[in-house]
Amino acid sequence: MVIKQKFSIDFQYEIIFTRNIFSPENDTLIRLLQKTPGIPTTKVIVVVDQGLVGVDRGISTTIESYFSNYSQVQMLDLPLVVTGGEESKNDTRELVKVLELIDRAKVDRHAYVIAVGGGSVLDMVGFAAAIAHRGIKHIRIPTTTLSQNDSGVGVKNGINYFGKKNFLGTFAPPYAVVNDFLFLESLDIRDWRAGTAEAVKVALIKDKEFFNWICNHAEQLSQRDLSCMEKLVIRCAELHSEHIGGSNDPFEMGSSRPLDFGHWAAHKLEQLSGFELRHGEAVAIGIALDVCYAVQAGYLKQELADQIIDALQKLGFRLVHPTVFGQDGVSINPELLKGLEEFREHLGGQLTIPMIKEIGSKFDVHEMNPAWIEAAAQSLLQKKEAHAD
Ligand SMILES: NC(=O)c1ccc[n+]([C@@H]2O[C@H](COP(=O)([O-])OP(=O)(O)OC[C@H]3O[C@@H](n4cnc5c(N)ncnc54)[C@H](O)[C@@H]3O)[C@@H](O)[C@H]2O)c1
Ligand SMILES: [Zn+2]
Incomplete structure (x- = not known):
């Protein structure tokens, strides 16, 4: 006896771009929150990244007074x-605080959890919202370049556990994403830059024209030109969301993770550096390694690899980091190679690593030759030495 069951759920959400989201004149959030028919007062809680408080002590008061202007929305607690940062994902402490707030404020499934912060805080709060009451609607307000152009616009959340990146997490699309460009102004230079690595990544696998644009604007981007960064964020967010919506695999049921070009090494490098490396910085190194690997394997022409590495360096990334190498400082770190198996394990199935033969499209490989990875790392080292001359 078999009873067949089948249904699908249609997810849709807007990724909105604005400036100064909590100014009294900006009603973007209120318009979003009023969309629930039949509910006169929409209830919300707000979680804020400590990093934002560090640059604007008054942010919590600004948020409180913003909502107090609107009777149709009620903030349930302060x-x-x-x-902020990876620390918020590295154990369950911050997650529990958010869950306690959800409980204390009696947030139900008609209410909203609004997270304002970098990719780490958004991942952690998104996870809390996804598991409390089996899923509360959440709105993301990403405040870093990386979260505005990549992590915040997608459907994944999670925290690190057993020392492994994103070991606990769910796929839970947000109710909406609101990117406020003005938040980017207060980022420190490393976090400003970090998101550009994800832009290089997605351009390399999907959009040659965008990659050329990044190359032509690398210096402006590294010198904190906000209007340039806005263009980068928008195109990158578009490419990420087109992929998630159009790939037929938004919840990553298969073995392939096209958007994770350069990431098998990146996730491991973050962990090996004790999270001293930012995700974006590790992604830049991971891309450089895979691009050099593609040359070793005969997939990619040396001149294209040089162009990519040059772009990453112009954006301000250091592509040689001690965690890539073993104790002698020259040979590959055997721990780094474990990143391949961890990458496979995270999705299950066959090892599938995105690679490029040309700029703008990717293909998958199912094994990586350690000797070529070693040679790729050596070629990065040589480039660094040549640069120093
Ligand atoms: N869910 C996904 O699909 C996905 C995709 C890519 C990356 N990620 C995750 O995102 C995380 C990285 O996110 P990130 O690069 O945004 O960094 P982050 O969230 O770690 O933030 C970096 C630092 O910036 C501070 N900060 C945040 N906004 C600020 C602002 N406007 N002004 C000043 N300081 C500010 C934070 O407090 C923190 O100290 C990683 O954990 C990564 O794994 C998730
Ligand atoms: Zn990433």
Whole structure:
């Protein structure tokens, strides 16, 4: 006896771009929150990244007074400030604080959890929202380049566990994403730059024209030209969301993770550096390694690899980091190679690593030759030495 069951759920959400989201004149959020028919007062809680408080002590008060202007939206508690950065994902402490707030404020499934912060805080709060009451609607307000152009616009959330990146997490599309460009102004230079690595990544696998644009604007981007960064964020967010919506595999059921070009090494490098490396910085190194690997394997022409590495360096990334190498400082770190198996394990199935033969499209490989990875790392080292001359 078999009863067949089948249904599908149609997810849709807007990724909105604005400036100064909590100014009294900006009603973007209110318009979003009023969309629930039959519910006169929409209830929300807000979680704020500590990094934002560090650059604007008054942010919680600004948020409170923003909502107090609108009777149709009720903030159920004061904004909860949580630790920013990877630390917020490295254990369950911050997650529990958010869950406690959800419980204390009696947030139900008609209410919203609004997260304001970098990719780490958004991942952690998104996870809390996804598991409390089996899923509360969440709105993301990403405040870093990386979260505005990549992590915040997607459907994944999670925290690190057992020392492994994103070991606990769910696929839970947000109710909406609102990118406020003005938040980017207060980022420190490393976080400003970090998102550009994801832009290079997605351009390399999907959009040659965008890659050329990045090359032509690399210096402006590294010198904090906000209007240039806005263009980069928008195109990158578009490419990421087109992929998620159009790939037929938004919840990554298969073995392929096209958007994770350069990431098998990146995730491991973050961990090996004790998270001293930012995700974007590790992605830049991971891309450089895979691009050099593609040359070793005969997939990619040396001149294209040089162009990519040159772009990453102009954007301000250092592509040689001690965690890539073993104790002698020259040979490949055997721990790094474990990143391949961890990458496979995360999705299951066959090892599938995105690679490029040309700029703008990717293909998959199912094994990586350690000797070529070693040679790729050596060629990065040589480039660094040549650069130093
Ligand atoms: N869910 C996904 O699909 C996905 C995709 C890519 C990356 N990620 C994750 O995103 C995380 C990285 O996110 P990130 O690069 O945004 O960095 P981050 O969230 O770690 O933030 C970096 C630092 O910037 C601070 N900060 C945030 N906004 C600020 C602002 N406007 N002004 C000043 N300081 C500010 C934070 O407090 C933190 O100290 C990683 O954990 C990565 O794994 C998730
Ligand atoms: Zn990434």
